[in-house]
Structure formats: C-alpha cells, structure tokens
C-alpha cells in the first residue's frame with residue numbers, strides 16, 4: 368500500500384512513462400509526469416504490440432484502438448532480399464487469446480494520454496527534469512528554478528537517460544553500428560502479412576497500419592557512419608534507395624514509393640544490474656534499451672509499468688516495493704534485450720553458406736513443423752517463462768539464443 372495517497376514524479380512522457388503514470392494513478396497514487404518536449408507525441412510510424420503488452424494495456428484500461436484501427440497480421444513472412452524469395456511463414460493472430468496488433472504510434476500515445484488524463488495524472492510539458500538527490504527519503508525533481516519533492520521518482524527518460532548516468536553509475540548509451548530508416552506509404556491491404564526481407568548486414572520490415580490504409584517501413588543497416596539519435600532526423604529517399612540498392616522484387620518496388628523518410632542511429636547499453644536506488648527506479652528504455660528486432664522495447668516498458676505498480680502496492684515499504692520490481696523484471700527484460708540483438712544477427716547473415724543453411728532450415732521447419740516457430744516466443748508473448756524449456760535447446764542451436 369505504498370501507492371495510495373503517495374506522490375510520484377515520473378521523468379519522461381513516452382510509452383513507458385505514461386503507462387507507469389496510469390498504473391500508479393489507478394492504485395490511488397498522485398502522479399506528476401515531466402516531459403521535456405512541448406507535447407506528448409510519438410513519431411508518425413508503426414509499433415507492434417504483442418499479447419504481453421496488450422494484456423498490460425487492458426489492465427490499465429487503455430483501449431489500443433481508441434484513436435484509430437489496428438492491423439491484425441495473419442503471419443510474419445521471412446524473405447530473401449534479392450528477389451523476395453520465400454523463406455518461411457509464421458502464423459500470427461490464429462489464437463484469439465493471444466492477439467498481436469500493429470498500431471500507429473500516435474494512436475497509441477493518444478489512448479495513453481486520454482486514460483492518464485481521466486485518472487487525474489498531471490503532465491508538465493517543456494519540463495526538462497533532473498533529480499537533485501536520489502538518496503534522501505523524499506527525493507526532489509528540479510525543472511529550471513523550481514523543485515518538487517516526491518515519495519518516489521520513476522525515471523522513464525529513454526535510452527539516453529540522464530538519471531541512469533547521474534545516479535546508477537552507468538555510462539552513456541553507445542552507437543551500436545546500426546542505423547534505421549522509417550517511413551510510411553499509402554496502401555490498401557488490411558491482410559498484408561508482416562514481411563521481413565533479409566539481406567547482408569541489413570534488413571527491411573514492412574507491415575500494414577490503420578487497417579491497411581498505410582504501410583509501415585523499417586529499414587535497418589549495419590554501418591560505421593554514425594547517425595544522430597534523433598527521431599526528427601530526416602534523410603532523402605535516394606540515400607535509402609542507395610543503401611538498399613541490391614534489394615530486388617517487391618522490396619525494391621516498396622522502397623521506390625518512399626517520399627519522406629527519417630533516419631537515426633540505434634544506441635544501446637548493456638543490461639543493468641541495478642534498477643532502483645533508494646526511492647528512485649528506472650523503467651523502459653532507460654534501463655533496458657534494446658534493438659527493435661523483437662519488437663519488444665515498448666512491450667517490456669508496459670510490463671515494467673504493471674509490475675512496478677503492483678509490487679509497490681503489495682508492501683508498505685517503497686524501497687521493498689522497488690526492490691521487488693527490479694528483481695522481478697531484471698532477468699526477463701535482460702533476456703529479451705539479448706535476444707533482440709541476436710535476432711538481428713540472424714536477419715543480417717553475410718556468409719553465403721551460413722545464409723543458405725539458416726534459410727533452408729527455416730523453410731523446412733516452417734513447412735514440416737509450423738507450430739515450432741509459432742511457439743518459439745510463447746515465453747515472451749504468453750508471459751509464462753516455463754513454456755520456453757521444450758524449445759530452448761534446438762532454437763538455441765539454430766538461432767544462437
């Protein structure tokens with residue numbers, strides 16, 4: 368019961384921060400969110416939310432389709448980059464108990480903001496916040512000349528978290544040697560599968576958005592040249608085309624339709640061993656920034672928010688609640704973080720022999736034992752760690768898990 372009537376300051380109004388605000392406000396906490404941007408907004412791109420993330424949204428009373436229709440892909444298709452040769456198909460949304468939605472980020476953010484507002488969460492915009500002293504009974508947040516004290520501070524300040532660097536003895540996020548372009552193009556196919564075109568040191572992902580009226584494009588390339596980590600960083604379609612010049616067939620046709628594109632560097636930080644200190648906790652990308660190759664960064668932030676609020680509510684001691692949050696979340700989130708990095712290596716295989724072996728194995732498995740691939744990530748989506756055991760050894764061998 369360390370939530371009811373207590374004051375919570377949350378630094379960062381991204382998906383993680385807003386979810387935490389809702390989870391805590393639902394249990395009776397008084398919440399103030401500090402966001403440095405002038406408005407609570409997300410980039411004009413898609414986001415995939417799997418069953419584990421959707422379960423949290425439901426628990427938070429957030430309707431993911433409040434502001435716009437989602438897409439429900441029937442499958443993920445893996446294809447080779449050259450001519451789009453089919454490699455494997457993995458069904459999705461075949462079990463209604465475990466849905467998988469693709470949402471426009473702006474729609475998801477609107478749904479979170481509306482719910483937070485209904486619960487009385489106070490949001491301070493244009494407020495770049497910092498913690499004055501994390502190791503006191505009531506830590507303080509400073510914005511400009513003003514300060515405010517709280518019972519607990521949650522830092523959901525993203526991959527470049529200043530809180531992580533100031534108070535958790537952790538360094539700055541580093542460029543991972545990979546950049547990503549994002550774009551949307553008009554489309555008219557609600558049933559289009561999610562498609563991953565796998566190339567040498569790069570891959571392209573496409574999926575439908577807003578009921579198929581848009582197609583979301585994410586293109587990832589390994590490269591030495593650093594790109595800024597700025598979601599507003601625009602690039603020219605020509606640069607994107609040049610980077611993916613060897614991609615043929617459908618992939619080439621899709622890329623040729625891109626008119627506006629943004630590019631930014633993927634930055635990362637190894638898994639942290641410390642998620643909380645005194646009355647301050649880290650959440651979301653601030654504590655477990657991950658490659659987007661499992662589409663789990665936001666889902667993990669949603670899970671963090673749910674567990675954090677519940678663990679705090681289970682005890683009268685804030686510090687004990689935060690400790691339980693950290694120990695409950697650390698292993699699972701770090702594991703997904705590592706898995707996402709390895710998934711990228713599988714997509715990007717450059718050695719022709721390894722590519723042939725890996726792609727042939729995927730084709731055979733998806734034809735002969737389709738459920739094997741479908742169930743490979745049950746331990747993430749169904750949020751039940753025990754289900755992974757039967758698949759661990761073989762998938763570990765094939766995909767380096």
Ligand SMILES: Cc1cc2nc3c(=O)[nH]c(=O)nc-3n(C[C@H](O)[C@H](O)[C@H](O)COP(=O)(O)OP(=O)(O)OC[C@H]3O[C@@H](n4cnc5c(N)ncnc54)[C@H](O)[C@@H]3O)c2cc1C
Nearest residue numbers: 379381382383403415496525651652659662663664665666
């Ligand atoms: C290309 C790409 C595709 C992805 N696709 C998926 C997907 O399909 N599914 C999925 O689950 N995840 C996906 N992710 C990951 C997901 O986007 C992130 O994990 C998630 O958005 C992290 O949310 P967050 O709230 O922790 O951090 P952020 O979204 O980074 O929010 C942090 C917020 O804190 C604010 N802030 C920072 N410092 C301060 C300060 N000092 N004071 C006040 N405010 C501050 C920032 O302005 C920002 O609004 C993808 C990521 C990328 C790069």
